[in-house]
Amino acid sequence: MNLRLQPVQVATGSDDQESQLVFHEGFLVAVLVRLSDEHGADIGKWFLEAGFGRVDDPNPPIFADLDEAQAWITSQLA
Structure with missing residues (x-):
């Protein structure tokens, strides 16, 4: 399964501005934000700011890196 990431800046209201839009088959499935x-202790980790469809989660996870985040998103979409 191929995911496409697009770097963006998200106005989160904090210093967490480095973000990635995550697309699957042309659809936006998630927004990941790097923690400031x-x-x-979570500095530099990635947070699921928003998930859509099967990637939506009431308890958004934190990931050690983008590879871990992509693996989780892929599993949610499978």
Whole structure:
């Protein structure tokens, strides 16, 4: 399964601005945001800011890196 990532800046209201839009088969399925130093031990990790369809999650996960995030998104879409 191929995912396409597109870097963007998201106005989250915090210092978390580095983000990725995640597309699958032309559809936006998720928005990932890289956590800033405001998040202590989670600095540099990626957060599911928004998921759509099967990627929506009431308890959005935090991922160590983009590879882990993509693997999780792929599993949600399978």
